[in-house]
Amino acid sequence: MGADWGVIIVAAGKGTRMGTKESKQYLQLADKPILVHTLEFFQSLDWVKEAVLVVGSDDVERCRDWVKEYGMSKVTAVVAGGTERQHSVHCGLQELSTDWVMVHDGVRPLVTAEAVRACCTQAEQSGASVLAVPVKDTIKQVNEAGVIVSTPDRRSLWAIQTPQAFRRVLLLEAHERALAERFVGTDDAMVVERMGVNVTVAEGEYTNIKITTPEDLPWAEFLLAKRRADRAEGKGEQR
Numbered sequence: 001m002g003a004d005w006g007v008i009i010v011a012a013g014k015g016t017r018m019g020t021k022e023s024k025q026y027l028q029l030a031d032k033p034i035l036v037h038t039l040e041f042f043q044s045l046d047w048v049k050e051a052v053l054v055v056g057s058d059d060v061e062r063c064r065d066w067v068k069e070y071g072m073s074k075v076t077a078v079v080a081g082g083t084e085r086q087h088s089v090h091c092g093l094q095e096l097s098t099d100w101v102m103v104h105d106g107v108r109p110l111v112t113a114e115a116v117r118a119c120c121t122q123a124e125q126s127g128a129s130v131l132a133v134p135v136k137d138t139i140k141q142v143n144e145a146g147v148i149v150s151t152p153d154r155r156s157l158w159a160i161q162t163p164q165a166f167r168r169v170l171l172l173e174a175h176e177r178a179l180a181e182r183f184v185g186t187d188d189a190m191v192v193e194r195m196g197v198n199v200t201v202a203e204g205e206y207t208n209i210k211i212t213t214p215e216d217l218p219w220a221e222f223l224l225a226k227r228r229a230d231r232a233e234g235k236g237e238q239r
């Protein structure tokens with residue numbers, strides 16, 4: 001990686017689909033809250049110089065305490081997010097000064113350095129790149145009556161993940177425009193794509209799951225335990 005990078009970790013969601021009283025990013029995964037795993041991961045990447053954490057307004061103080069407690073020296077700001085994920089990213093963007101930025105979901109704690117490196121390397125070449133994996137199932141488009149209306153060619157379908165990596169000025173301009181035009185998308189690539197800018201995909205890993213619904217939790221526990229066991233045997237990524 002030629003450049004210094006910053007990362008915005010968005011964790012201001014309510015976790016409605018998880019259905020727990022405590023928002024999912026604060027649930028325990030093995031020995032630590034999910035969000036702490038994610039923060040520790042980015043703290044460990046040598047090309048990441050700055051991190052901004054975006055959380056719900058009621059959680060800012062406890063997260064600032066965690067940043068101190070867990071020694072997250074790269075976290076330069078903990079700020080309150082907005083009503084939609086996109087608004088939370090916009091809040092985080094105001095706090096970053098690096099030329100290159102990644103946006104990452106706080107609830108994707110199992111991303112690997114190899115995948116993030118691939119995404120950042122590709123972004124430095126193309127200006128905008130996101131991690132993604134080819135879709136493994138046959139996908140159908142279904143209408144309101146439950147009837148299949150089309151079967152898109154699977155070879156062109158990718159499941160999009162984070163991090164999503166961009167030149168900061170590009171992402172800022174795209175977010176400002178989306179805000180002014182009241183466009184709300186489900187990821188950052190969408191706000192950049194609509195400006196007519198090409199966003200490339202970098203192939204990631206199926207294990208970079210977004211913890212979304214209750215069945216994701218035991219799956220994440222398993223993947224984390226396996227990764228730790230592999231590391232103890234000197235296999236896989238060491239950090």
Ligand SMILES: Nc1ccn([C@@H]2O[C@H](COP(=O)(O)OP(=O)(O)OP(=O)(O)O)[C@@H](O)[C@H]2O)c(=O)n1
Pocket residue numbers: 010011012013014015016017018025054081082083084085086088089105106107108210211212
């Ligand atoms: N207003 C929001 C909404 C989401 N997020 C963050 O964006 C990431 C991906 O969103 P998702 O998995 O959809 O999380 P939630 O919005 O919390 O989940 P749900 O849609 O089930 O309520 C999460 O880390 C979430 O905290 C955010 O920072 N601000």
Ligand SMILES: C[C@](O)(CO)[C@H](O)COP(=O)(O)O
Pocket residue numbers: 085105160161162186187188210
């Ligand atoms: C950005 C994302 O992680 C890509 O998969 C996703 O769009 C996040 O939010 P969602 O609410 O689950 O769509």
